[in-house]
Amino acid sequence: MQRPIVAVTLLWTAGYALAIIAPLSKLSFTTSLILGIVSVLLWLVPFPGHKIVCGLLFIGIAAGYYGGYDRVNHSSLSDSFVSSDTFVTGTSVSLQGTIATPVEVDGDKATFILESDGKGSERFLVNVKLLTKREQESALQWSRADKVSLLGTAKLPEEARNFGGFDYRRYLRLQHIHWQVAVKGAEQLEVHPPSSWNWRMLLRWNDQLRDRLGSGVEQLFPEEQAGFMKGMLIGLTDDLDPQQFQQFSQLGLTHIIAISGLNVTIFLGCLVWLMRKLGFTRETYLITAMIMMPLYIAVTGASPSIVRAGLMALIALYAAYRHALKDGLHVVLLVGLGMLVWEPYYLLDVSFQLSFLVTIGLILGVPAVNRLLPIRSRSWRDALSIAIVAQAVSFPVSIYYFNQFSLLSLAANLCLVPLFSMAVMPAGTAAMLLGLAYLPAGKAIAWAVAKLNGWIFWLVDLASGWDAFQTIWGTPGFAWIACYYGGGVLLLYGVYLYKEGLRPAEQRPMLGSHTMRSPLSEGLKASAIPLLLAFGTLWMMLLLFWGYYAERWSKDGEVDFIDVGQGDSILVRSPVSRSILLIDGGGTVSFRKPGEEWKERKDPYEVGRKLLVPLLKKRGIQQIDYLFISHQDADHIGGLQAVLEQIPVKQLVFNGTFKPGPAVEKLFETALDKGTQLVKAYSGDILEVDEVTALHMLFPFQEEREAPIRLEKEQNGQSIVFVMKMQQTRWLFTGDVDQAGEEAVLRRLKQQSAAGDRVIDPAFGAALSNTPEEAAILPVDVLKIAHHGSKTSSSPAWLDAWKPKLAVISAGAHNIYGHPNAQVTDRLHERRIGVFRTDRQGEIQMRVNSDGEIRVRTKLIP
Structure with missing residues (x-):
């Protein structure tokens, strides 16, 4: 072998x-x-x-x-403390241990991992709620290796509450963490420096060095660039602007910010170049590079990608020193095998996967692609080959995890990676190191780097804003990924054979003194090569087409009640046209008093950007045909700002009012800037989505259709209420309408019936007979309970009128409002209505087939 x-x-x-x-x-x-x-x-x-x-x-x-x-990766407390009810979720606990990671202080929150003392050492994720500015200043002094005693509340990490959503419990388990501990106030902790030396002191000193270098970068570069430069030079990403990261991510340039093999290559290249210029011997600069490599890995954060690159570099340097340099494929596989034996969970780490796949792809693919490109300049040919192979190899993994790909990615990498590699990164490193010795010298270099960065950031901002070049891909299956790599190899092989067949035998690649044998000389007929090439091309085209439109092939209607916490968000996909309707987008409500600016987080949680948009992209939502805003309260529109910014929306349907406030104003401005059509919905309007899906608006009322938009602070009573017919099923969506609105809808329906006005088609499930005494509303199959189950909605008359078979309540788990109210749930149970709740069951998905059968599944409790 x-x-x-x-x-x-x-x-x-x-x-x-x-x-x-x-x-x-x-x-x-x-x-x-x-x-x-x-x-x-x-x-x-x-x-x-x-x-x-x-x-x-x-x-x-x-x-x-x-x-x-x-x-063996389980909590050591599971059998002892947990079973004896002394250590259960929500129970106060007292812990003693050692801080095992750097302490992250962000606004009014401090986070670190604690390794408990004792025989059954356990790793806890500790979140400290800082109550005062002084406590924040105190937390900034905590460091790795400090001894801690604390009193807090233990709980299990949150598991994914939506299908395809981020599973925080699994994420922490892969880091061997099984419990979170919440501590209210720094007074509940006693923190002391280590009393004696231990191995964590080395990591503590490394943290201090990284902080010192980070502070130096902050002194050298403008505030808007400091976070970016710290991330690129030393792997500190805490201060990286989220919007800037998103722009780089859209163009496939995050590998510039994330410390990886590119950084190692530049570091070693600059070090060797400098030592050679200073006259050091080959043996000296190779030994120096081997000594510096572990230090560089530690200073830059030791992520899986940098560990891979660093270990590869160490092996290659040692082999070069011994004049026994082996091929790169052996080196990268040996490093990968060693890392997997040491930590099997690395295989599930996206940075590990991308790092090794791209590296292996470059080793195997670049020489082959080089021979296929008709470019004479070797440097340009190498650059283009590297970019093409890296893009092709990383594509399936990227869309699996991030669900987006920019058609400008190849051009962006070709243009910007050389700038960062040859200018920004080397000069930035020089500025950082010189600044430690003599600040003015560092600032002089940093000034030039900042000017170049400014131009690059402008270009990235411009290119990332071209929505036409952004594509969204649903999460592919493993079979699709395997077929992609197989088809890619087949296509590359076909092109290679075709190109080789056009060249004279004496010009084909040589191996030693023998002409490299190709399958052409081993029995494959020349006439079969075009067929192989055509098959490979067709295979890849069909595969990409199938992957991009994967969600369009189902013929079931889909209604997903997404768990966005204390808010509403409902995703509807019609059966025939596969049109997308999004009803509301949840929202994060925050209250901040004057003088509490210190509590602000660098990257606060926002449900649209953190939960809703990633979820929509995972499901292959490339465009929203109708975005419904039932009303303009924050818990219904907060997440829609991110949706409008990242996913094209054709029509925005709202209730014809405007709630004064910066969030609503920004939302509508963004919609207009993106070319989204604004549509007012009033009672009597009908929206035909496709042949078997239509919506009939029941509320709000508006006598004059062309009346101007009016200001309305109290939005619940203006919620859009409509009935949706899908196949043979009927659905009633209610927003946060109150009982007064419910009574108005029922009264209007009876008035129309008394007048003999059949404006409501029976197909929409709200038909009345022609005589008042026979008036009866056709039942609905599913009712979305209004206002998260508040007692101000869902009156007995409302439930009796619509007679739903199923009811869905969207409410946040452990919400402070007590939703759903017991009176509402009692009314539902008394009427034997099946109840589904997002606070208990997470996301609720319903599927409707052509026979009108509704299938239901929930993410958590069935």
Whole structure:
């Protein structure tokens, strides 16, 4: 076997993947040991096919190793404290331990990981609510390795409450953290410096060095650039502007900000270049580089991508020093295998995945692509090959995690990466180091870098704002990703064969003194090459088409009641046209008194940007046809600002009023700037979405259709109420309408019936007979309970009139308002109406088939 490390790494990774996709309770370290013994015995007794059998057993060994590692990753408190009710969610606990990470202070919150003392050491994520400015100043003095005693409230981390949503509990578990502890006020902690030396002191000194370098960068660069430069030079991203990060992310340029192999290459290149210019020998600068590499890994944060690049560099430097430099593929696979054995969870880390996939792709793909490009200049050909291969290899992983891709990404990388590599990063590093010794010298270099940054940021801002070049992709399946890589290799192979077939034999690539043999000389007919090329091209085109429009093939109607906390957000996809309706977008309500500016977070949680938009993108929502704002309270429109900024919206439907305030004003301004049509909805309006989906507006009333928009502070009573017909089902959406609005709707329907005015089509589920005494509203299948289940809505008359089979209440878990009110839930149960609640069950998804059957599933409790 010429490349055993290739086979070993691939089989080991396959074993991990098997354990992740199909976890079995039998997988353990014992399984690994038994299979290992069996595989050794079989290897020592060769028989036909023994290598294949041993390879399969090796996959089993890896699966057992991962399963055993995962099995022991549980709380050491689960069996003792938890079972005895002394350590349960929501219970006050007293802990003593050591701060194991840098302390992050953001506004009125301090966060760190605590490793408890004692035999069963446990890692806790501690969140401290800082009550005063003085407490914030005190928290800034806490450091890694400090000893802590605290009193707080323990709880389990939040699990994902929406399908495809971020699972915080799983995220922390992969960091071996199983509990969060909330501490109210710094007075509940006693923090002391370490009394004696321990290994964490090294990390503490490293943190202090990084903070010192970060402070130096802040002195050198303008405030709007300091966060960016700290992230790029030393991996400190706490002060990075979220909007700026989003712009770089849209163009596929986050690898510039994230410390990775690019930074390692530039660091080593500059170091070696400088030492060679100063006259040092080859052995001296190689040894110096090997000594500096671990320090660079530590100073830049030791993320999986930088560890991979750093270890690869160390191995390559040592091999070069010994004049035994091996091929890069062996090096990267050896590093990857070592990292996976050390920490199996690295395989689930996106930075690890992108780092290794792109590196392997560059090693294997760039030489092949280089031979295909008709560019004479080697430097330009190399640059274009690297950009093409990196984009192609990272594409499936990027859309799997981030669900977006810019058609300008290739051009942006070609133009901007050289600027950062050859100018911004080296000059920024020089400015940072010189500034430590002599600040004016550092500022002189930083001034030039800041000027260049200003031009680059302007260009990024311009390019990221071209919405026509942004594409949104739903999260692909693993089978699609496998087909993509297989099709890509097939297409590249076909192009290579075609190009080689056009060249004279004496000009084909040489290997030693022999012409490289190609499949053309091994029996593949020349006439079959165009067919292979055509098949590969067609395969990739169909695959991309299928992946981009994956959500359009279903013919079921879809209604998703998204859990956005204390608010409403409902996603509707029609069965035939696959049109998208989004009803409200939740919102984060915050109150801040004058003088409490110190409490502001650098990147405060905003439900639209953090939850709703990522969720919509994961579901492949590339455009919203109708964005309904039931009314303009913050818990219904707060998340829509991010939606309008990141996803195209054709029509915005609102209640014809305007609630004074900066948030509402900004929302409507953004809609107009984006070319979104504003539509007022009033009782009697009908919206035909497709052949089997239509909406009939019941409320609010407006006698004069062309009346100007009026100011309205109290919005609940102006909520849009409408009935939706989908297939043979009927749905009633109510916003936050109060009982007065409910009575008005019922009264209007009776008046129309008494007048013999059949303005409401029976298909919409609100038809009345022609005589008042026979007046009866057709039942609805699903009723969205108004105002999160508040007692001000859902009157008995309202429920009796519509006779819903199912009711959905959208309310935040543990909300301070007590929603839903017990009176409302009692009314529903008395009428034997099936109740679904987002506060208990998370997201509620309903699917409607062509027969009008409604299928329901919930994210949490069934």
